[in-house]
Amino acid sequence: MSKMTAPKSTTNLLKQLRSSMQNQNFVSEPIAAYIIPSADAHNGEYLADCDKYRAFISGFNGSAGTAIVTDKQACMWTDGRYWLQAREEMDDNWTLMKEGDPNTLKTDQWLIKTLPNGSKVGVDPTLFTHEKFSPLQQELETIGHKLIPVKQNLVELLWSDRPQRPLNPVKPLPVTFTGKTIKDKMLEVIAAMNEKKAKYFVVTALDQIAWVLNLRGSDIEYNPVFFSYLIIKSDATFTLFIDPRQASEEVKEHLKSEAGCVFTIEPYTRIEEALKEISTSLDQFVWFSEFSSYALTSIIPKKHLLLTSTTPIELMKAVKNPTEAQGMRNAHIKDAVALCCYFSWLEKNVASGNVTEVSGAAKLHELRKLQADFMGDSFETISSVGPHGAIIHYQPSKATDVPIRTDCLYLCDSGAQYRDGTTDVTRTWHFGTPTEYEKECYTRVLKGQLQLASRIFPTKLKGNHLDSFAREFLWDVGLDYGHGTGHGIGHYLNVHEGPMGISWRVLHQDPGLEANMFLSNEPGYYEDGKFGMRIEDIVQVVPANTPHNFNNRGFLTFDTITLVPKSINLINVKMLTDGEIEQLNKYHQLCRDVVGPLLEKAGEVEAKEWLWRQSTPISR
Numbered sequence: 063m064s065k066m067t068a069p070k071s072t073t074n075l076l077k078q079l080r081s082s083m084q085n086q087n088f089v090s091e092p093i094a095a096y097i098i099p100s101a102d103a104h105n106g107e108y109l110a111d112c113d114k115y116r117a118f119i120s121g122f123n124g125s126a127g128t129a130i131v132t133d134k135q136a137c138m139w140t141d142g143r144y145w146l147q148a149r150e151e152m153d154d155n156w157t158l159m160k161e162g163d164p165n166t167l168k169t170d171q172w173l174i175k176t177l178p179n180g181s182k183v184g185v186d187p188t189l190f191t192h193e194k195f196s197p198l199q200q201e202l203e204t205i206g207h208k209l210i211p212v213k214q215n216l217v218e219l220l221w222s223d224r225p226q227r228p229l230n231p232v233k234p235l236p237v238t239f240t241g242k243t244i245k246d247k248m249l250e251v252i253a254a255m256n257e258k259k260a261k262y263f264v265v266t267a268l269d270q271i272a273w274v275l276n277l278r279g280s281d282i283e284y285n286p287v288f289f290s291y292l293i294i295k296s297d298a299t300f301t302l303f304i305d306p307r308q309a310s311e312e313v314k315e316h317l318k319s320e321a322g323c324v325f326t327i328e329p330y331t332r333i334e335e336a337l338k339e340i341s342t343s344l345d346q347f348v349w350f351s352e353f354s355s356y357a358l359t360s361i362i363p364k365k366h367l368l369l370t371s372t373t374p375i376e377l378m379k380a381v382k383n384p385t386e387a388q389g390m391r392n393a394h395i396k397d398a399v400a401l402c403c404y405f406s407w408l409e410k411n412v413a414s415g416n417v418t419e420v421s422g423a424a425k426l427h428e429l430r431k432l433q434a435d436f437m438g439d440s441f442e443t444i445s446s447v448g449p450h451g452a453i454i455h456y457q458p459s460k461a462t463d464v465p466i467r468t469d470c471l472y473l474c475d476s477g478a479q480y481r482d483g484t485t486d487v488t489r490t491w492h493f494g495t496p497t498e499y500e501k502e503c504y505t506r507v508l509k510g511q512l513q514l515a516s517r518i519f520p521t522k523l524k525g526n527h528l529d530s531f532a533r534e535f536l537w538d539v540g541l542d543y544g545h546g547t548g549h550g551i552g553h554y555l556n557v558h559e560g561p562m563g564i565s566w567r568v569l570h571q572d573p574g575l576e577a578n579m580f581l582s583n584e585p586g587y588y589e590d591g592k593f594g595m596r597i598e599d600i601v602q603v604v605p606a607n608t609p610h611n612f613n614n615r616g617f618l619t620f621d622t623i624t625l626v627p628k629s630i631n632l633i634n635v636k637m638l639t640d641g642e643i644e645q646l647n648k649y650h651q652l653c654r655d656v657v658g659p660l661l662e663k664a665g666e667v668e669a670k671e672w673l674w675r676q677s678t679p680i681s682r
């Protein structure tokens with residue numbers, strides 16, 4: 063099922079865009095192709111409405127896609143999640159390029175094959191990371207094309223009712239939540255800068271700026287960040303580039319009292335000028351992440367440009383300090399209270415046929431709101447029935463909404479932002495009688511999750527090496543799932559956070575696992591058109607108690623901090639070992655011990671009864 067909307071008429075827009083591509087008021091030389099990515103100037107995962115250029119020019123609203131417009135063609139690359147939606151939302155001017163289909167050329171290959179020799183390809187350099195721009199530039203140059211940074215965004219020119227960039231209030235996050243003052247964080251960053259002989263460190267990722275300055279905002283849905291840039295100088299001063307309307311007295315006071323150093327505030331829009339000024343008198347490096355925009359990195363002369371795939375802030379942020387770690391654990395306990403209330407309510411009401419994917423998700427939101435320091439959801443709730451569960455990024459909408467039923471699986475993946483931590487949890491339920499096959503699949507997913515959760519491994523091991531533990535029991539019978547097993551998660555920040563992860567893909571920037579990193583443990587199994595199941599917990603990396611300690615490396619394991627029972631009616635107990643049964647029963651006892659008293663205190667009698675039923679010890 064999908065949305066039935068009339069496609070956006072783009073004939074006029076494309077005509078105007080093509081004319082701008084030739085107009086030397088906007089481009090230094092006429093361009094044969096213009097690339098419009100789904101990206102903002104900060105390489106963020108979610109975009110503010112004002113940055114949705116690709117959606118505006120094409121009508122296609124999916125979260126991932128790249129458009130290329132030439133004088134005759136308009137093509138949209140997007141992956142399998144969005145093929146149907148893209149077809150419906152785009153008019154006949156557009157050609158859908160099925161990303162992931164082996165017969166589809168990648169964007170760079172397509173440019174090389176399609177354009178006449180010596181063509182110019184244009185792109186807004188604020189929307190292309192250095193890491194993307196440079197290789198494409200080299201590739202195009204090998205056959206005589208040229209990649210041209212076009213300063214004026216050509217889609218912006220046509221977008222008369224483009225929304226304003228959000229200017230939502232920015233709020234200090236007290237040290238009782240952050241555990242570390244700005245000053246202490248800055249000192250660590252500056253030590254890393256001195257090591258690299260960097261005089262300036264330009265921070266462009268919004269979550270990194272929010273973290274190091276102990277500030278939070280709400281400019282981007284689900285991500286508690288605010289539009290800004292930060293330049294840290296090796297003499298322990300810094301400049302924050304932010305809209306003056308967001309730099310309130312409260313923000314300034316907070317920076318003054320926590321940073322204990324000289325700082326200046328300049329307008330958000332002045333970043334390029336400021337870098338140009340810096341670039342005129344350089345004797346040392348200017349440090350950027352290679353995921354910073356080419357518009358900024360290209361201002362600094364190459365010999366003074368230092369690029370790394372991860373930044374010191376990213377590494378510091380990934381290893382939670384004791385206060386952050388405690389907050390993360392607490393956030394997951396509160397979240398468990400809300401989820402137990404939701405799932406028990408669902409179990410009771412689902413038979414009426416009146417609860418739908420959308421109304422269920424809304425109920426869950428209301429229950430989370432009751433928890434202390436709730437600030438919003440951490441991503442759009444995936445509340446999916448039957449075949450919808452197989453669409454990994456399914457988002458229920460009015461057009462696709464269906465009642466939650468008792469004769470098929472229900473998958474709920476959701477999370478919250480609390481001031482003390484970010485959550486992300488998935489449970490899969492069957493409110494009737496599951497088939498033996500569904501039980502077998504669920505049990506295999508569960509076995510993998512239990513196995514990963516209890517692994518012991520040496521410090522600094524890359525998460526990649528752990529991925530197979532979660533898949534083993536699916537692989538045994540020729541099954542698998544098409545996504546990674548674990549991602550990092552922020553502390554009242556982005557729900558997906560690097561640089562580490564647990565995936566079959568090798569993540570080049572993975573620094574290896576350390577104590578107090580937090581990741582998801584989320585194996586699943588999906589059958590297109592039929593059902594989807596996933597079980598997701600957040601785990602904390604903790605020291606393991608081993609009898610030996612090879613080469614003094616220190617050994618680690620995981621502590622699961624999500625405390626919501628798993629579906630015992632979906633388990634085929636015969637497939638579990640004694641050890642797995644013990645591990646699961648222990649987990650369920652912990653859910654009772656920690657969440658039970660809170661449900662009781664809140665007067666949630668039914669939820670508590672539900673928790674007890676769901677956590678009944680299992681045995682063969």
Ligand code: ZN
Binds near residue numbers: 487
């Ligand atoms: Zn999730």
Ligand code: ZN
Binds near residue numbers: 486549582584598
């Ligand atoms: Zn997740």
